[in-house]
Amino acid sequence: MTDKKQSESSKQSRRDFISKAGLVAGTTAGAGAILFGSADALAAAPTPSQTEGPFFPIRDQADKDADLTRLVGSDKVAKGEVVMVKGIVLDASDKPVVGAEIDVWQACESGRYNHPQDPNTAAPLDENFQYWAKLQTDAEGRFAFKTIKPGAYPATSTWDRPTHIHYRIKAWGVPTLTTQMYFKDDALNDIDQILIATRRRYGDEATDSLIVDFKTDEGAEGESKKIPTGTFTIRLSGTPRIQD
Numbered sequence: 605m606t607d608k609k610q611s612e613s614s615k616q617s618r619r620d621f622i623s624k625a626g627l628v629a630g631t632t633a634g635a636g637a638i639l640f641g642s643a644d645a646l647a648a649a650p651t652p653s654q655t656e657g658p659f660f661p662i663r664d665q666a667d668k669d670a671d672l673t674r675l676v677g678s679d680k681v682a683k684g685e686v687v688m689v690k691g692i693v694l695d696a697s698d699k700p701v702v703g704a705e706i707d708v709w710q711a712c713e714s715g716r717y718n719h720p721q722d723p724n725t726a727a728p729l730d731e732n733f734q735y736w737a738k739l740q741t742d743a744e745g746r747f748a749f750k751t752i753k754p755g756a757y758p759a760t761s762t763w764d765r766p767t768h769i770h771y772r773i774k775a776w777g778v779p780t781l782t783t784q785m786y787f788k789d790d791a792l793n794d795i796d797q798i799l800i801a802t803r804r805r806y807g808d809e810a811t812d813s814l815i816v817d818f819k820t821d822e823g824a825e826g827e828s829k830k831i832p833t834g835t836f837t838i839r840l841s842g843t844p845r846i847q848d
């Protein structure tokens with residue numbers, strides 16, 4: 605064999621090995637499995653948990669559907685910029701979680717919660733805003749809802765919370781996750797004490813997964829063509845057990 609052929613043969617063997625080992629470009633997850641010898645190493649870190657806050661809804665409401673921008677039976681629309689949130693709930697092995705129950709709650713455009721203990725009474729309630737939704741993931745682990753971009757509000761006299769939406773996700777057989785989702789390009793994100801503490805505890809990659817980019821998509825079907833839409837991926841810390 606000539607030197608050139610020997611070299612080509614050697615390269616091919618190496619390519620075969622790399623391919624079988626899952627170490628080709630773009631498959632760092634495969635590399636992780638080799639290095640750590642465990643399929644668990646494939647999945648990204650779980651979504652960080654964050655405080656539930658004091659304003660989880662305590663007043664029941666008839667309308668808890670996936671359109672928070674209006675109340676059922678009314679043709680009036682909530683104040684504020686309408687946005688769409690599309691999401692998926694995954695387990696610790698990156699498998700979709702079917703039938704997860706999700707509570708979503710948030711402030712209205714003025715930064716006020718529909719909660720009797722909200723001290724931000726200078727901000728008016730919006731009688732046309734739904735404030736709270738109860739959702740369930742579909743057969744592919746997906747969920748979606750339409751809402752308005754909530755207003756920032758003062759947490760203390762020196763600290764304004766950035767725009768955020770609260771989530772509580774319950775799925776059979778895994779720990780309940782309570783967290784918050786943020787909007788990219790909000791200057792308050794960088795100085796928010798809760799996000800700073802999360803970054804310190806969970807690291808940048810996991811914390812950045814809470815911050816979602818909203819934009820319109822000309823190529824999308826339905827309302828995402830016109831309404832800024834963001835995708836929130838939620839990873840639970842566990843794998844739901846399948847009942848026999």
Ligand SMILES: [Fe+2]
Pocket residue numbers: 657765768770
């Ligand atoms: Fe909040």
